[in-house]
Amino acid sequence: MSIGRDIIDEAKKKAVEWGFDLTNFGSKAKAEKAWKAMGLNTKPKKTMGSKPYMRYIWSRPGLEVVCTNNPFEGEKADPSKAASMKGQPGYCSYVGIRGKASEVKKAVAAFKKADYKDESKKSMDFVNFSKE
Numbered sequence: 001m002s003i004g005r006d007i008i009d010e011a012k013k014k015a016v017e018w019g020f021d022l023t024n025f026g027s028k029a030k031a032e033k034a035w036k037a038m039g040l041n042t043k044p045k046k047t048m049g050s051k052p053y054m055r056y057i058w059s060r061p062g063l064e065v066v067c068t069n070n071p072f073e074g075e076k077a078d079p080s081k082a083a084s085m086k087g088q089p090g091y092c093s094y095v096g097i098r099g100k101a102s103e104v105k106k107a108v109a110a111f112k113k114a115d116y117k118d119e120s121k122k123s124m125d126f127v128n129f130s131k132e
Contacts, residue, residue, distance in 0.1 A: 017123055018096075020126065021126050023092040024091045025115075031089065040065060068094040069092055069093040071089060071090050094128075
């Protein structure tokens with residue numbers, strides 16, 4: 001095997017990241033359709049992020065999605081902010097995606113069907129979250 005091929009094979013093993021800013025599917029049903037396309041359950045595992053706010057995490061082998069709002073229940077990461085978003089199913093707010101390149105590509109395609117302000121290619125900066 002050539003050195004170039006070894007580098008390509010090693011790169012395929014590393015996690016790829018992507019992010020979206022102020023993301024809104026507009027309804028719980030549209031968010032559910034996106035999660036189904038990504039092969040994710042709609043029930044999140046909650047965990048603390050790098051700030052004292054909750055991050056909602058959905059994961060399966062090869063893919064992890066982190067949002068600052070729960071688009072299925074309308075729960076917010078920081079209840080003191082964005083009161084207008086409280087109880088708004090479909091609203092994800094900040095989104096981070098991490099995983100195998102092929103899985104991240106599918107997730108990015110699902111999130112591009114939502115309304116969003118901006119995207120961060122190859123970074124989860126919007127969610128300010130680091131895996132511990």
